[in-house]
Amino acid sequence: MELTGSHVLQAPVQKIWDLILNPEFLAKVTPGISRLEQESGDLYKAIAEIKIGPVHGKFEGSAELTDKVEHESFVLKVTQNSKIGNVEADIKMLMKPTENNETELSFDGVANMSGLLARTGNRVMSGVANTLTKQFFSNFEKELQNH
């Protein structure tokens, strides 16, 4: 499944970078993620709960930030395991300043699913991905006002 999205956030790149690298903030804005615990450096333990149509389950796994380019980009590697299947995703996050000192936040990646999740969820997954993307950005905007 391909994951892409892009949105302009009303804050400078510096601020977005700091927020998105704050695990507490990221857990708050990312739909389904209930907790991110730092394990070491840029490696986090991630706990998520997802309900998509007939598929719902509790996921446990890791989220790791790699290939960090300060104030510009990083790659988020997510591995999530659950009893209904596993998800592995590599998502490149990109931050670009706009003319008005705002930030265009975009991401581009691929998620591979296995098990029941792949068998029963696939048909609805891209629709769900769009919904989750919208939620992510709207949560981000909301939280941005508190920071």
Added chain:
Amino acid sequence: MSNKYIGQSVKRVEDKRFITGQGRYTDDIVLPRMVHAYILRSPYAHARIKSIDTSEALAMKGVVTIYTGKDFENINGVPCGWQVNFKDGTTMREPKHPLLVLDKVKHAGDGVAMVVAETKEIAADAAEAINVKYEVLKAVTNPKEALAPGAPLVHDEYPDNVAFDWQIGNDKAEVDAAMASAHHITKLDFTNNRVVPNAMEPRSYIGDYDTAYDRYTLYTSTQNPHLIRLLMCAFVLGIPEHKVRVVGPDVGGGFGSKIYHYTEEALVTWAAKQLRRPIKWTSDRSEAFLTDAHGRDHVSTAEMGFDKDGHIVGLRIKTYANLGAYLSTFASAVPTYLHGTLLQGVYTTPKIHLDMTCVFTHTTAVDAYRGAGRPEATYLLERLMDVSAHEMGIDPAELRFKNFIPPFDGVNQPGYQTQVALQYDSGNYKAVLERGLEMLGYADFKEKQAEARKNGKLLGVGFSTYIEACGIAPSAVVGALGARAGLFESAQVRVQPTGKVSVYTGSHSHGQGHETSFAQVVADKLGIPLADVEIIHGDSDSVAFGMGTYGSRSLAVGGSAIVKSIEKVLEKGAKIAAHKLECSADDLDFADGKWTVKGTDKSIGFGDVALTAYVPHVYPANLEPGLDFSSFYDPANFTYPFGCHIAVVEVDAETGKVTIKRFVAVDDVGNVINPMIVEGQIHGGLAQGIGQALLEGVIYDENGQLTTGTFMDYAMPRADDLPMFETDRKTTPCPHNPLGVKGAGEAGAIGSTPAVVNAVMNATWHLGVSDLEMPLTPQRVWRAMNHK
């Protein structure tokens, strides 16, 4: 012999218990102290198992034990029943198909552990607590991609993923020369889409072990209990065959998928002795999608050459068959002996060559599915015929008439020797097409089509004139072809002292209505009421032997075995009757259930003779008491039903949706015992064949995940997808079996698929649509029409 029942649409006696909810399926059986199994399956298509930790699951309340691949390291896997050799004569590659995987999983759904617990729910919960660490590897699901250099390997020991290659027909050079001489060649690429059988009853097994007698019982939702016993005892578990009883009780549909010996059958049988408790495993629907053997999945390039008058001069085919990760019981036979041997079709094609490569991929095993190989062959031939007709500007019906094998009855005219090993028994191919055209009103149809086009409606007609090989199978022929068994059938006719008759048949019934049609034959042959006959099947302890039910063989082979036993009953009965009537057996006629001295009114009834046989006070010398005979019938040849299917479709120009407006089916299945049951079989087959053409299709993603794993994602045909079928029959009796029957179980699924696709092509030719892959979903059709 009377003719009270044969040829009549007698209502099915078994339906009473089915429609009143009294059918007894494996999952209905509850044994004392029974435990339940759940199989933990691989979520990945290809991965190495790094470790399995069962400690947490084992500690859960209600869990009895957990087995993993380690427990089966020294136990054989489930075997493939047919051996096929490479072109160079070396034996096919037959990888071990272990009961549970030890080191490397090879398709999504491969069994990794079996949890046994007091309830199914506890077993399922405990399976979730098993921690398996995998190293995920790249997977390949397409047979052509699996052959590419560097493709991920299904079995590390086979460095090219080839199971075997094979060829049939005339010398390749002769075929090439014939094609070179052709005035016109039609060349097409085909994908015969993979389908899921989806029997209504999911697979279910119970293993039981009796310590007192050192005896096993396996209850199984199978199409062939004896075959399962043979394969499991001799090839997998090494248990003496006489110590195992296999029962196939009521079975809710098979369509091929329940022919095969599955790992779970051996698992529950083996574990029952380990645990000294009965153990049940029942598949859920999701598991059925993942683990029931799939059907079809061929990728082909086929060329048909014609002379300037439209006569076929040659047929050249290259096919890649996807066999999945392991060789299922019949897997190697389907693309070869059941497919290559049918490429003559109903045409006089003088030169034919099939080059076949069978390939392992990281997918569920592929095996026989209603028609098994014959639908794939029919699809190639019948698509080629309609496309060739279009390309050469000849009417597709006319092109067929030009090329049909002339009528032959197999008695006055010999059988027809094909270029691909088989000899057809009898056939009249033009008769079914003539009748089909008549029912369709073909002459008027062309005007209607022209008019519809003027009104913007895309109306199309498609033909299919199929042949199949049924009555599987003459042992000598299949033995020479490499079957590791002879496909005869057994029948015991036991006349009880009161003249009631119990018939033990090796043909298993799982929807075919044997309990009715077999009883019709017996009742008429013995001249007794239908209610006096009981058909018993599916239990290896009561039935002598059976090769099972598949390949439309039950009546042709199993029914013929019954007839043989009846002949023995009547022969002995005549001796008893002659003794009682004080005459010679030669002076007796048998009719309407009694023996009569010729030219007199002196007679004795069947019941009296039966009683005499069991109370032999006044009895011929040197004759044993009793009236009970067994027979084994090994057919002389396959039977060759054929027919003509015509589809009329309308394609929605705006959406690409295909609606079947009419479907005409004229089938010749030889003599018919019960027309209603034959009609039902044809209807069911048509629905499945049409389903493959328009709706059904398995899709794996690039990682080998089955993305069509539910009924939301895998479309089954429903009543509103189908028109009212217009069916008729022609009768060309089979010349080599006593009933003259040919078999009707698969015909519908074989003929219908290309007819529908041809009709859609016919409706859209003028928009530049030349080929489409099945299933013909609205999206695919719309894209093709709009060149997007």
